Amino acid sequence: MLVFLPDSLDEAFEAFEQCPDAQLLAGGTDFMVEVNYAHRRPPSVVCLRKVGELCGWRRDGAEVVLGAGMTFTELMDPRLSDLLPGLAQASRTVGSPQIRNAGTLGGNLGTASPAGDSLPVLSALDATIVVASRHGRRSLQLDELVVGPKRTTLEPGEIIVEIRAPAQMGSQEFLKVGTRNAMVIAVANVALVVDWAGQSVRCALGSVGPVVIRARAAEQFISSRIDWTTRTLPDESAAAEFADLVRAAARPIDDHRSTADYRRHAVGVCSFRALRRILANHRDDTLGRAS
Amino acid sequence: MSELINYRLHVNGVEHEVADAWLGESLLYVLRERLGLPGSKNACLQGECGSCSVLMDGKVVCSCMVLAASAVGADIVTVEGLSPGEQDLSDIQAAFLAEGGVQCGFCTPGLVVSVHDLLEHNPDPTELEVREAISGNLCRCTGYGRILAAVRATQESRQG
Numbered sequence: 001m002l003v004f005l006p007d008s009l010d011e012a013f014e015a016f017e018q019c020p021d022a023q024l025l026a027g028g029t030d031f032m033v034e035v036n037y038a039h040r041r042p043p044s045v046v047c048l049r050k051v052g053e054l055c056g057w058r059r060d061g062a063e064v065v066l067g068a069g070m071t072f073t074e075l076m077d078p079r080l081s082d083l084l085p086g087l088a089q090a091s092r093t094v095g096s097p098q099i100r101n102a103g104t105l106g107g108n109l110g111t112a113s114p115a116g117d118s119l120p121v122l123s124a125l126d127a128t129i130v131v132a133s134r135h136g137r138r139s140l141q142l143d144e145l146v147v148g149p150k151r152t153t154l155e156p157g158e159i160i161v162e163i164r165a166p167a168q169m170g171s172q173e174f175l176k177v178g179t180r181n182a183m184v185i186a187v188a189n190v191a192l193v194v195d196w197a198g199q200s201v202r203c204a205l206g207s208v209g210p211v212v213i214r215a216r217a218a219e220q221f222i223s224s225r226i227d228w229t230t231r232t233l234p235d236e237s238a239a240a241e242f243a244d245l246v247r248a249a250a251r252p253i254d255d256h257r258s259t260a261d262y263r264r265h266a267v268g269v270c271s272f273r274a275l276r277r278i279l280a281n282h283r284d285d286t287l288g289r290a291s
Numbered sequence: 292m293s294e295l296i297n298y299r300l301h302v303n304g305v306e307h308e309v310a311d312a313w314l315g316e317s318l319l320y321v322l323r324e325r326l327g328l329p330g331s332k333n334a335c336l337q338g339e340c341g342s343c344s345v346l347m348d349g350k351v352v353c354s355c356m357v358l359a360a361s362a363v364g365a366d367i368v369t370v371e372g373l374s375p376g377e378q379d380l381s382d383i384q385a386a387f388l389a390e391g392g393v394q395c396g397f398c399t400p401g402l403v404v405s406v407h408d409l410l411e412h413n414p415d416p417t418e419l420e421v422r423e424a425i426s427g428n429l430c431r432c433t434g435y436g437r438i439l440a441a442v443r444a445t446q447e448s449r450q451g
Contacts, residue, residue: 002294002314003314003361005360005361025358028356028361029338031358032317032355032356032358033336033356035358036317036336036337036355037336037337040315042315045314045360047358047361049361050364095338096341096428097408097424097427098338098356098427099338099353099356102353102356182427183339183426183427
């Protein structure tokens with residue numbers, strides 16, 4: 001057999017035993033472009049479409065556990081977007097309805113494109129990625145899984161099975177710049193999480209480096225300027241300084257999609273807007289409750 | 292050349308045998324070249340244009356991005372399966388013609404599939420929802436105004 005369509009992870013692992021050189025296929029939105037353009041000629045394929053363990057999501061205490069086979073359309077479901085709003089926002093910017101119906105979270109991670117839209121969100125949430133093989137499971141942070149453009153630390157026979165992220169962590173925003181609203185691969189994208197309870201700010205940048213970048217200096221700076229009791233930014237000029245530090249954290253390149261200069265500018269604008277939006281929404285919520 | 296494979300696909304309510312196929316063939320290729328269903332159009336082969344849109348288990352996808360052999364067991368509906376008969380048009384197709392939403396016609400089958408899917412799930416979409424629903428279908432002739440008019444006309448006629 002050359003194309004495996006396993007119903008379970010055990011069957012998928014078995015397929016790898018039979019065909020160690022088999023390639024993994026999730027939603028196909030990256031894989032099939034390479035096949036169609038003759039850049040990839042798989043000797044055999046393990047399709048994950050029907051693997052039950054990779055479907056759906058569940059709550060586990062303070063965490064949400066997402067099956068790696070969840071599509072971007074599924075990640076936009078209102079029941080889930082309340083728990084992981086940044087991921088829902090990012091998912092809605094992916095491709096088109098056709099792409100979102102096919103492309104999966106696990107596939108986005110496995111492809112490990114610097115422009116992958118879910119990656120900055122998972123980084124900002126310090127999500128855990130669980131990978132499995134017939135030898136067992138291991139848990140990784142994003143920067144331990146994705147180590148370069150299209151490079152992961154997945155071992156042969158290993159499959160990304162689930163993603164664990166904190167539910168309803170603070171306020172979240174995802175912003176992305178491209179040439180149009182739909183069908184766009186990010187020129188730059190930013191995920192920002194303001195964790196009111198934990199009194200921390202997390203800011204992750206995509207498409208401005210070989211892998212997702214956490215703007216740690218910017219995070220620490222703005223965390224020190226937010227008044228965590230009133231949940232406001234008393235000195236508004238701090239937002240601009242935050243954006244400057246985000247720009248400084250970016251390591252963009254010139255390529256066919258944009259220039260390094262523009263990308264650096266764009267992450268600054270996106271992070272500034274994301275912060276302003278979170279603070280404004282939070283102020284409106286507070287006013288709404290008070291009135 | 293690698294080994295060839297055989298499998299069955301369920302398309303428009305009919306089981307089809309696919310014999311001696313290369314494993315990397317896309318669903319679009321198999322539909323057009325092996326099953327005699329050329330309604331789904333072949334243009335970009337990278338999910339950009341939407342002209343190959345089909346329904347797979349009730350969800351609109353680009354058939355060029357589906358590995359055909361991975362679609363075994365799925366319920367596939369192409370544009371051919373959306374019209375009541377070979378010579379008859381669906382109300383969406385008729386509205387596209389009546390409103391001038393068809394010019395060169397290449398994007399039309401994909402748009403018909405996307406609009407069908409939208410109206411199945413959301414019978415009364417706003418214009419913004421229509422625009423988002425067809426954002427994965429490129430049309431280089433109409434400027435989309437007449438396509439939006441066709442969707443609106445279908446919506447209105449279905450509501451009676």
